[in-house]
Amino acid sequence: MYTATNFCRLCLNKKIKVGLKLENMPLGEKYSKVKSIAKNSFRFPLNLGWCEKCRNVQTMEIISPKLLWSDFTYLSSQTKAIVDHFKILSGNIIKRFKVKKNHLIIDIGSNDGTFLRFFKDKKCRVIGVDPAKNVARIAKKNGINTITEFFNLKIAKKISKKNKKAKIITCFNTFAHAPNMREIIKGIKEILADDGIFIFECQYLGDIYKKKILGTIFHEHMYHHSVTSLDNFFRTFSLDLFDVKKVNIQKGSIIGFVCKKNKKTISKSVKNLLKLERLSGDIELKKLADLKIFINLQKRKASQILKPYKGKIIGAFGSARSGPTLAFNYGLNKKFSVFFDDHPLKVGKYSYFDGLEVLPTKQISNINPSILIILAYLHSKKIVKKNIKYLKNGGKFLSVYPKVSLITFKNYKKFI
Secondary structure, eight states, X not given: OEEEOOSOTTTOOSOEEEEEEEEEEOOTTXXXXXXXXXXXXXXXXXXXXXXXTTOOEEESEEEOHHHHHTTOOOOGGGOHHHHXXXXXXXXXXXXXXXXXXXXXXXXXXXXXXXXXXXXXXXXXXXXXXXXXXXXXXXXXXXXXXXXXSOOOHHHHHHHHXXXXXXXXXXXXXXXXXXXXXXXXXXXXXXXEEEEEEEEEEEEBHHHHHHHTOGGGOSTTOOBOBOHHHHHHHHHXXXXXXXXXXXXXXXXXXXXXXXXXXXXXXXXXXXXXXXHHHHHHTTTSTHHHHHHHHHHHHHHHHHHHHHGGGTTSOEEEEOOOTTHHHHHHHTTOTTTOSEEEXXXXXXXXXXXXXXXXXXXXXXXXXXXXXXEEEEOOGGGHHXXXXXXXXXXXXXXXXXXXXXXXXXXXXXXXXHHO
8 A cells, every 4th residue: 555665766865864753644635435434544654754965855655656646636626726826827938938839738747637728728739647537537528638647758758759849848736746756857858848848836845844834744745845855856867947936825835947958047046045945954854853843832732722622513624635634643633523625526425534424514503513623724714704603603713724723703803
């Protein structure tokens, strides 16, 4: 079901140290129609390792890809902010890099084709590559040419035989998801035109530390990238990370721009972030230890807040992938007696929280839990705004991001 690595998967260095050990957890996107299966979900180890050579931070455990990506429930189109982000970004890419009609655009980890749709609307040729069969089917129904495979050098060669080289290759929200990053970069070099640009987006390690974004650490995220580790990695393959932009997607991410060696001038933003990471210590092992101290503090705080609610109805709100990380590491997973979410692929199914059924949020008023713990941390403010009536009637929310805090009708305005 999984294998544990003991080396750096980016630079192959064997001197890698485990800097953060988290609680064993189930996979965040796995729900079942059978209660007993969900209740007995396997819990996987989750440890973060640090490479002293290239400063890569990686998840040491590799889950079987077939298990990880089958029946995947995340859809790019389900979040308006993501759709709007892709629309603006595609327009900027087309303008900045002079993308023209019939240029080939390839998206790795293309999901339901939301991003590629904006390029197709401009008459570009588009190809998506995504291993999740259910979301790839949605993309195909939407007219996006999609290869239902894991991207690698073999797939790249197949694409290259049938098409001209790609003007733009993108990898958004999935650039941290594959254990075989070296194979992926070889494939990208295979199909990238000499003047082509590879553009990726990923959660930024510096923001994980600064903003304490624990919810982004889960088994699908195999790496937590810094500009330093990425710069070292791309140089190994004669590629240049020539520009980096910080964005607030997922509370803190970077968009990186990569070209073949010496094709572009390295921007000030790359040089500045390299310097900042060195001076702040964000590329050192100690930062992982500091994160563990923070986790333990929040766990104690959550326990204190929930003491008065012992024996009462405590609900989990939000079936996001971050759920297990936050719940298991803050000691919340055994406290839930009800679970709410409106995701159409999850409602009515049973969860890894002791087999609790996922109920639609319209049932909150009927069940009237004493407190709801928000696990979908990216949507905390939206959740509170939609449930002010619940607060007015005496209900409470427990927010777990950025710090554990109690939200009531008296103080909710400060939160939102």
